Amino acid sequence: QVQLQESGPGLVKPSQTLSLTCTVTGGPITASYYAWSWIRQPPGKGLEWIGVVAYDGSTDYSPSLKSRASISRNTSKNQFNLQLSSVTPEDTAVYYCARNLGLTYDSGGQGSQVTVSS
Numbered sequence: 623q624v625q626l627q628e629s630g631p632g633l634v635k636p637s638q639t640l641s642l643t644c645t646v647t648g649g650p651i652t653a654s655y656y657a658w659s660w661i662r663q664p665p666g667k668g669l670e671w672i673g674v675v676a677y678d679g680s681t682d683y684s685p686s687l688k689s690r691a692s693i694s695r696n697t698s699k700n701q702f703n704l705q706l707s708s709v710t711p712e713d714t715a716v717y718y719c720a721r722n723l724g725l726t727y728d729s730g731g732q733g734s735q736v737t738v739s740s
Contacts, residue, residue: 644719
């Protein structure tokens, strides 16, 4: 069974870059045709999809975050990463990593709280 675990700093200062890592166990992130997403939930709001890296390394991003978000992967460590630049307090959220096959999400991490504050 695939398991995902987010890790990274819980506090980031405004204008800095938020960096998170999702470590995957139980299956390779290169397995066809799975994709690996980052999703966030600001306090009191709904889920927001940030972007995805597919099994072949291709990426896609939410139009609203595309200018600031970057998703990469390290296949040797079976990890994928999120970087979000120029953060503001509006980027405060619980950040989740998840696996999807098409539009179906079948596994996800427990979430990582990130607060943007000076």
